[in-house]
Amino acid sequence: MATREREKALKRKAERQDNPGFASLRGLKMSARKVRVLADMIRGQGLEEAMTRLLVQAKASARPLRRLLQSAAANAEERGLNVDRLRVSEILVHKGPISHRFMPRAQGRATKIRKQSSHVDVQLKEVK
Secondary structure, eight states, X not given: OOHHHHHHHHHHHHHHHHOTEEEEEEEESSOHHHHHXXXXXXXXXXXXXXXXXXHXXXXXXXXXXXXXXXXXXXXXXXXXXXXXXXXXXXXXEEEOOOEEEEEEOXXXXXXXXXXXXXXXXXXXEEOO
């Protein structure tokens, strides 16, 4: 491993130690625009309230976000934080890689279909 890559890896490792309530979801087969709707809704909420809001939502992105919050809560509990006082302090949704598919059309043509994906990062903080 090159020196710069090693330094980046060590920096990421130190950040993970500083952020005990962190979880990430990579390659979610859903558009980032669709996921951001629910991410904006739960940003700043308490953990229990955010889980309840995602439970009653009919959108497809609610289930992966709820599971991601459960993972972040489990990470925080493993590191000694009180789960009852956790709050969603930061949730980021980024665009992921796009898969290109083709659909046959009339007269031998084909049109491109873009299958989008997204990356989601969530950070929980303990409120005093």
